[in-house]
Amino acid sequence: MPARRFDAERLLLARRDAHLKQSDIGQALGVSGARVSAWETGRSAPDPERLPGLAQALGQDLDVLFPREGWADLADLRADAGYSQAATRELIGTRTAGPVAAAEHGQRRLAQEYEERLAHAYGVSREALRRAQERSFGIDVPEPGARSGGTLSEPRTLADKITYVLDQMPVRPSDTEIAARGNAMIGRHVLTGDLVCGLRTGRVTSVSPAAGEALAEALDTTSLMWSEDADVQRIITETLVLRGQIAAIAARGGGEEGLSAELLAFVSREVGKAGEEFRGQPDQSAP
Known part of the structure; x- marks a missing residue:
């Protein structure tokens, strides 16, 4: 999975530049200041779905603060929308998150009714969600207009x-x-x-x-x-x-x-x- 790149030092510097305390970030994300300290020192890393909230709390662009290597798969879309896997059961109206977990692990594709609900919740088109799903199954599907072989991100900044x-x-x-x-x-x-x-x-x-x-x-x-x-x-x-x-x-x-x-x-x-x-x-x- 081409997860976003988390850099503890970059997080620390971004917080200092924003003149915020660890407790301020923790309060915004619903975690303790000690948890934020652990992220900044590299003792642990935040779950992927925490990264959008971190970027927002710091007033930073998500793609700049935590760049991604390659195109998003289903788990990436979910994390970028700020949802844990367990939370998706409410999004698709099921008792468990099993359908989403199976699709993210490349075991069973989503039912069409689930595709529509997840695309809406994730803030993407249904076509984009389907492309991400194919990547979860190991199929290299490029984004429209992207050059072939573009799974390697091109450094711009x-x-x-x-x-x-x-x-x-x-x-x-x-x-x-x-x-x-x-x-x-x-x-x-x-x-x-x-x-x-x-x-x-x-x-x-x-x-x-x-x-x-x-x-x-x-x-x-x-x-x-x-x-x-x-x-x-x-x-x-x-x-x-x-x-x-x-x-x-x-x-x-x-x-x-x-x-x-x-x-x-x-x-x-x-x-x-x-x-x-x-x-x-x-x-x-x-x-």
């Missing part, structure tokens, strides 16, 4: 791009390590662990040219990644998705080490060259 690159690394460095490496690579102190954390979690949404260069060096990618030019962004996102697909293939059949650093560097250099064609400027990150 600065935070998503950074997270996407980090997810491809065999050993994920800390924010402080990223800052130290970037500063060393360009010979200037332009990054801090706090700045990298802010960029990674979406608290900081823009980056200076010098900091962008250092960040690109630290992540072994091109500084064109941070460009706001629509054509360059398209190349970057397509290349990142390609890079992820190559890494996935290598991980399945390339032995314990997976994809070589040389091949990943080659992909990064190629996107830099492609960006030059649009910008008419040499990419300083390419050797």
Whole structure:
């Protein structure tokens, strides 16, 4: 199931930015402040159906605060509407949530009368609910207008791009390590662990040219990644998705080490060259 990505640190920073206490969030969600504390420290994670309420309490967009990897299945639609599985029995008028549970686990499809009621409760069309149901049965059904092979989400925001690159690394460095490496690579102190954390979690949404260069060096990618030019962004996102697909293939059949650093560097250099064609400027990150 392509569940939403929960980041404890991002939740903590969002709450602090909103100038709210843990007890404030707990009161909005009907849980204790101690429960919110456990979420923020990573000792536990909220149930998926809690995420919409969390985003609302923090005044954040659900897709920004808790991005989803891929298209939604039935369980995702339910969670995004804020319902637990047990609560669906009231939505469809049955004694138990068995029909919904069976459909979410790919065991038995919903009756047509249940489809209509759930689509209304979830705030989606009946067609969208049926597509989500097919995904629960392991059938890769794209959304209308989506490109084929689009089950991998395309990183659009600065935070998503950074997270996407980090997810491809065999050993994920800390924010402080990223800052130290970037500063060393360009010979200037332009990054801090706090700045990298802010960029990674979406608290900081823009980056200076010098900091962008250092960040690109630290992540072994091109500084064109941070460009706001629509054509360059398209190349970057397509290349990142390609890079992820190559890494996935290598991980399945390339032995314990997976994809070589040389091949990943080659992909990064190629996107830099492609960006030059649009910008008419040499990419300083390419050797």
